[in-house]
Amino acid sequence: MSKHNIDKNKEYKYGFTTDIESIKAPRGLSENTIKFISEIKKEPRWMLEWRLKAYNRLKVSKEPDWQKPKFPKIDYQNLYYYSAPKSSKDKPKSLDEVDPKLIETYNKLGIPLNEQKKLSGVAVDAVFDSVSVATTYKDELTKKGIIFCPISEAIQKHPDLVKKYLGSVIPISDHYFATLNSAVFTDGSFVYIPPNTKCPMELSTYFRINASETGQFERTLIIADKGSYVSYLEGCTAPMRDENQLHAANVELIALDDAEIKYSTVQNWYPGDENGKGGIYNFVTKRGACRGKNSKISWTQVETGSAITWKYPSCILQGDNSVGEFYSIAITNNHQKADTGTKMIHLGKNTKSKIISKGISAGNADNTYRGLVDIGRKALNSRNYTQCDSLLMGNRCGAHTIPYIKNKNSSSTIEHEATTSKINEEQLFYCNQRGLNQEEAVSLIVNGFCKEVLQQLPMEFAVEAQKLVGISLEGSVG
């Protein structure tokens, strides 16, 4: 990266690269690559077979192309599917053994991993390219029977849970990117909350892409057993590179009877430069199953990064009286594009879903809300409420709302509200006249616009997210 580019992109403060020796899988996608990944992770036979099954499926499936943001064809044979810091080949047993360069990287990102400095009340799993490098507060969680570890470790230590739930929400045949992930996924977090347990702290995974020409294929699996509760947050950043990098994650959530999962994302992958060069393709499949009665899954996402964001965190409301929620802020600036929303599939009786989406476009960006509300024949007395608000800044950006609504029984109700507005000159004038400069004014107005979503975030992250909202839009007005 030239100095010139760094100056231009000074808003993206996470754009640095960590110079660290890495081990990579051979370039390209093949059975050998998959065997390499499985072997280096010391996986049992069944896991390799699962991956190969996905790979065979991938060979006959096609990339979807119905999305609004188009992109040049990805050369899957030119990517690396595994990259890990060399120093972590023999997995460090404690934080003292973690490469200091990695600790320093996470410090720079504001995620201290040291025992002394770790974030209070938040347990962190740090995933660097294809491996988890550290997990904090592990002992404390273990005492309560909570499992919070890298998924690669769970495959070895908790095979029964993994076998039972992996792919049970997102089947390996789901769609191209989900299948790709199933074949080559590298690391991610695994969470299991035992029955009637309230997880005493926020669980958080911090994803970092560092290596170039490498895709990140993380896999996260969260299981909340009967009567349990967990709040989980993921954060993401990547260096600034001129090439586009693929991030195709799968996240599966399972809530059993009376359980609740709150899943929050603050996505700040590198968005590309102001001319639209570089940036992450964020093609992610996130799906939660409210499998038990009275269960609840709530997605909150703040999407400010990535060149293209293409994801629909969804809820399958199987259990009677289960609740699904989706709170989203998607901010696109410069040449960023987003096609995001949710799917709420109502199957059980008396199921409820709520969708609050706030899309903000500036510069030449394009922002689409796409959402499905599907109330099944047997999902009697179900309800959905959807609210989609779009805010436009300037006259070169776009906002689109594409709701798909299906109601297959007459006892259920669906409400949909949508608004589109432009950031208002009078509001800016008012704030300026009270001593706020242009950027502070924009940040204030946009944060106000997003308030209903921001207040869903855990306290520890809400302040950061508010700042991020302001930073993402810097230079977009005036």
Added chain:
Amino acid sequence: MLEIKNLKASINNKQILKGLNILIKPGELHAIMGPNGSGKSTLANVLSGKEGYEVSGELKYQGKDLIKIPIDERAQKGIFLAFQYPTEIPGVNTNNFLKTSLNKIRKARGEKELDTLSFIKMIKEKSNELGMDEKMLSRQLNVGFSGGEKKKNEILQMKILNPNLAILDETDSGLDIDALKTVANGVNSTRNKDKSFLVITHYQRLLNYIKPDYVHVLTDGRIIKSGSMELAEQLEKSGYKGIN
């Protein structure tokens, strides 16, 4: 405090202010009266620095040229505009907005930022002085406020931000007599030998409660007559057409 000489302003190639002269000294309160479309609000906008106007002439504030200074810096230097139509900003808490604004201005003045506790104390005191319910301030900024509440909120902000020059743009319009008195009290309680006011109004009514030192009549972008309170009384009787 404020020296306006031959001030001209146009927007979209249409000239609104056509050569205006006013001199406001510290401690003075000037009233500007004029019919609809005479350029009153344009004057308020140009003084506060709103973009979109082409401005020429001389505009000096505390002895310094103001024309090239952006809105937020003017505000930080102590120029306050009480808006004719205070805009709604959904999702933004009124208290938080006020605190952000106050601390920006305090910082610019080289004063220490106020912490939340001292701020709340201050808000309580000032809103009581105006007979306002401070609960209003935990609502979203101007959202769902009645016309009177909006105007009172402007005066409260004026009291809190403590400007050197306050411009009131038709703050009296649309107010009932009680609200009008509240607004007038707000102004009177902050008047002193260092502070100046420019009160823009349609009616003499407000001036019964806020005694101006000078009254100017603005018609078609020019001050056609200046005088004392008697001028306002004369206007009330004979209308703008009676002034020549």
